[in-house]
Amino acid sequence: MKKLALNDEILLKIDKPARYIGNEVNMVKKDPKDVDIRIAMCFPDVYEIGMSHLGIQILYDMFNKRADVYCERVYSPWPDLHQIMKEQHIPLFGLESQQPVKEMDFLAITIQYEMCYTNILQILDLSQIPLYAKDRDENCPIVIGGGPCTYNPEPLADFFDLFYIGEGETVYDQLLDLYKEMKKGLYSRKEFLHQAAKIPGLYVPSLYEVSYKEDGTIGSFEPVCDDIPKKIKRQVVEDLTKAVYPQKPLVPFIKVTQDRVVLEIQRGCIRGCRFCQAGMVYRPLRERGIDMLKEKAYQMLKNTGHEEISLSSLSSSDYTHLEELLTFLIENFKSQGVNISLPSLRIDAFSLDVMSKVQDVKKSSLTFAPEAGSQRMRDVINKGLTEEDILHGAGLAFEGGWQKVKLYFMLGLPTETEEDMRAIAQLAEKIAERYYEIPKEQRNGKCQITISTSFFVPKPFTPFQWYSMRTKEDFLGCAKVVNEAVKSQLNRKSMKYNWHEADVTVIEGILARGDRRLSKVLLEVYRNGGIFDAWSEFFDNDRWENAFASAHINPDFYTVRERSEDEVFPWDFIDTGVTKEFLLKEWHRAMEGNVTPNCRQQCSGCGAMVYKGGVCYENTH
Amino acid sequence: MRIRIKFRKYGVMRFIGHLDIMRYFQKAIRRAEIPIVYTEGFSPHQVMSFAAPLGVGIISDGEYLDIEVHDSLSTEKAIEKLNQMMVEGIEITNYVQLPKGAGKAMAVVAAAEYQVFYKENDLDSMAFSYEQIRNGIDQYFHDRNEIVITKTTKKGERTLDIRPYIYRFQAYQKEGETGFSMLLSAGSQENIKPELVVQDFFRYFGKEYDKYAFQIRRVDVYAEASPEDPSGSRFLPLDHFGERITQEREQVNG
Known part of the structure; x- marks a missing residue:
């Protein structure tokens, strides 16, 4: 029997021992002695969240296809186990071999959201790896970060040896080959990192030096040696149909957030919403071929036994062959007890028809994400969804038997006025009125409209990266205006309003546009017990405020401060393809309330065309 | 089918x-x-x-x-x-x-057979040796007409005579495993957990029971055999x- 890293006594005491034993269906088994390179692939949150992440499944499959590599998984131990591991000095381990992470060659961490930064420190600490990259010696794994937050990796720069900027399917082979080559010779860790920095897309923070102006903004950001690039170019898969995609995804024993087959139909987005980082940094839109998707859907359902399949993308309605794909899935799998879970689709006759085939209309709800209540505000954020679209879609849905509607909005957007806030409630009212236009005998009681608002966080590489974020008090003020407006509507009894916490949004805003000076704040928060900050039950705002105070850092510098148009941002050394000139032009257009057409209507010259694929070349074939 | x-x-x-x-x-x-x-x-x-x-x-x-x-x-x-x-x-x-x-x-579940054995088959760390278990079971089980225990349930505590629900109780030793073997009532009637029996055995002899020292194995699950069954057994595996x-x-x- 395989020896587990944790003994029976620990496993029987803690919550959900299945998080820590591995052995899942389709887990890759190799003898660590048979490989040259061992990778611990980490999602720094609890198992159920981490196991639901598609990116890790793709990379796990890709790495393990190499005979010379063994890639294992690591997730954040829940606080109950965290405490035991600290007390008993148990080193964090890979789920596959149950052996310590610190004995492996790479610790690769995907960085998906700002509030998991303290969990990254937890992972390093429990792995018994020095937290600061500069303190690591030749025996430590190379700590590498990837994922959306690496579009501004600076708050974490001191903790990582390397960052991989861009899509994982592209240059890892080069990095691993280099590592293997260097492992044969007598190269030092430092020499390896220097060579790695020459691979496109790889950023070695220790080889770049930042100087600051008196006002605290960046004066210069330069490489310390002249044989590595000044700018790091985001790596992109040109043809997603040919790219690797798992055939046999892992099937966890315990119920995880995404307990289903996930089919990524396309990457990138044509829409150009100005608040959306994903819509800017994953450009250009690239679709996967319909035949590949059909084949993968069949294989993955067969190999996992999952009873549900879900499509993944930023805007599924824009996928060219959506109708054909959904028809294929319904015709081939519905009769075998497979649920087809639909991504958020544009609500129209087609999507309602599909939904009525795969969902129980009475129980399911429709989702709209207008993001802003007034048309003026939606023009500012370039959300190309009109009130007519929403009311028309809702009307069709109500006539089709639906009665539950969910609406998502943001508060604290640039140029937002009280009128814009109240428009949220007014839009909900119009939807409710549309419902009650249906004759009483034909409807099914009251309609239920759930309004949810989140507070807007300006992100790097979006046109709103220059925007000064609202304060916590402003945010709560906005929510109050909406709440009162909801309460004053005629159909208020059909509405429910939820808003997010403001504290955590502010911290997110600081980290999103932060710089290297924030590393000491993160360390301080972690040392004072901060982990699982993405979980409201563990987030402690005082702990963060105290950490800023003791590090002598004014959080306002990162949030509410006015940024000039020529300011050098901490993330400017990354070249995402989309130019700063384009973003600035979009910022100006936003202020003027001008909308910008989507990529299929007209090319706006964002710069992503430098990548030789996707929507930019659709009409040239 | x-x-x-x-x-x-x-x-x-x-x-x-x-x-x-x-x-x-x-x-x-x-x-x-x-x-x-x-x-x-x-x-x-x-x-x-x-x-x-x-x-x-x-x-x-x-x-x-x-x-x-x-x-x-x-x-x-x-x-x-x-x-x-x-x-x-x-x-x-x-x-x-x-x-x-x-x-x-x-x-149809009526009974279940269990083995409860030391994880570490090391005489020094065992509270009871095989012989002690054998003799102990004579005293604890064969020589008594009732074994009253306190069972903690969601509704509170209740006392229960488990003697009629223990169909067999023996010392067990096989391939490096030493401990207890038992056939207990199971299912909707009266479901007796093996741990409860072993724990009470320890208590009876005034020894401390460490649940992490034992591994429990369910050997099989049984239903009542029909009286006409040629095997003549009271219970048969499902x-x-x-x-x-x-x-x-x-x-x-x-």
Whole structure:
């Protein structure tokens, strides 16, 4: 029997021992002695969240296809186990071999959201790896970060040896080959990192030096040696149909957030919403071929036994062959007890028809994400969804038997006025009125409209990266205006309003546009017990405020401060393809309330065309 | 047609709880492409039921689930196909067709056999040696007419004489395992947990019971045999109530 890293006594005491034993269906088994390179692939949150992440499944499959590599998984131990591991000095381990992470060659961490930064420190600490990259010696794994937050990796720069900027399917082979080559010779860790920095897309923070102006903004950001690039170019898969995609995804024993087959139909987005980082940094839109998707859907359902399949993308309605794909899935799998879970689709006759085939209309709800209540505000954020679209879609849905509607909005957007806030409630009212236009005998009681608002966080590489974020008090003020407006509507009894916490949004805003000076704040928060900050039950705002105070850092510098148009941002050394000139032009257009057409209507010259694929070349074939 | 599947659960799979084992089998049956029957409606589910939940940490050589299928391979082929889909720690050991009118696994469970043995088979660390256990059971079990224990349930505490529900209680020693072996009442009537018995045994002799020192194994799960059964046994394993599907029968059904 395989020896587990944790003994029976620990496993029987803690919550959900299945998080820590591995052995899942389709887990890759190799003898660590048979490989040259061992990778611990980490999602720094609890198992159920981490196991639901598609990116890790793709990379796990890709790495393990190499005979010379063994890639294992690591997730954040829940606080109950965290405490035991600290007390008993148990080193964090890979789920596959149950052996310590610190004995492996790479610790690769995907960085998906700002509030998991303290969990990254937890992972390093429990792995018994020095937290600061500069303190690591030749025996430590190379700590590498990837994922959306690496579009501004600076708050974490001191903790990582390397960052991989861009899509994982592209240059890892080069990095691993280099590592293997260097492992044969007598190269030092430092020499390896220097060579790695020459691979496109790889950023070695220790080889770049930042100087600051008196006002605290960046004066210069330069490489310390002249044989590595000044700018790091985001790596992109040109043809997603040919790219690797798992055939046999892992099937966890315990119920995880995404307990289903996930089919990524396309990457990138044509829409150009100005608040959306994903819509800017994953450009250009690239679709996967319909035949590949059909084949993968069949294989993955067969190999996992999952009873549900879900499509993944930023805007599924824009996928060219959506109708054909959904028809294929319904015709081939519905009769075998497979649920087809639909991504958020544009609500129209087609999507309602599909939904009525795969969902129980009475129980399911429709989702709209207008993001802003007034048309003026939606023009500012370039959300190309009109009130007519929403009311028309809702009307069709109500006539089709639906009665539950969910609406998502943001508060604290640039140029937002009280009128814009109240428009949220007014839009909900119009939807409710549309419902009650249906004759009483034909409807099914009251309609239920759930309004949810989140507070807007300006992100790097979006046109709103220059925007000064609202304060916590402003945010709560906005929510109050909406709440009162909801309460004053005629159909208020059909509405429910939820808003997010403001504290955590502010911290997110600081980290999103932060710089290297924030590393000491993160360390301080972690040392004072901060982990699982993405979980409201563990987030402690005082702990963060105290950490800023003791590090002598004014959080306002990162949030509410006015940024000039020529300011050098901490993330400017990354070249995402989309130019700063384009973003600035979009910022100006936003202020003027001008909308910008989507990529299929007209090319706006964002710069992503430098990548030789996707929507930019659709009409040239 | 109704099928009863018997399986073993061992190794790291002992940490997977009952509900997750059910989910595991739902997916495994789909992977093995067993033509299982689904219920009607918007969220159809497989017609599947398990005999008796097994606690986390316990291993077993005799777990059962019943399924309903449209048609079936032979016992031999079905076992092979299912085992190709299993993870390490779950092994299918039998696959039989139930006769019409056979009771559901869950409803017919009457007894379960357990072994409770030291994880470390090291005399110095054992509170009782094999001989001490043998003698102890004479005193604790054979020489007494009632064994009254206090059982803590959700509703509070109650006292219970467990003596009538212990059908057999013996010392156990085999292949480096030393401990207790017992046949206990199980199912909806009176479900006696092996840990409760061993714990009370320790208490009776004034010794401290360390639950982490023991591994529990469920050996098999039983139903009451019919009085006419030629074996003459009071209890028979659950798979005894079905019939193996031979290659010839498979063709007839298929």
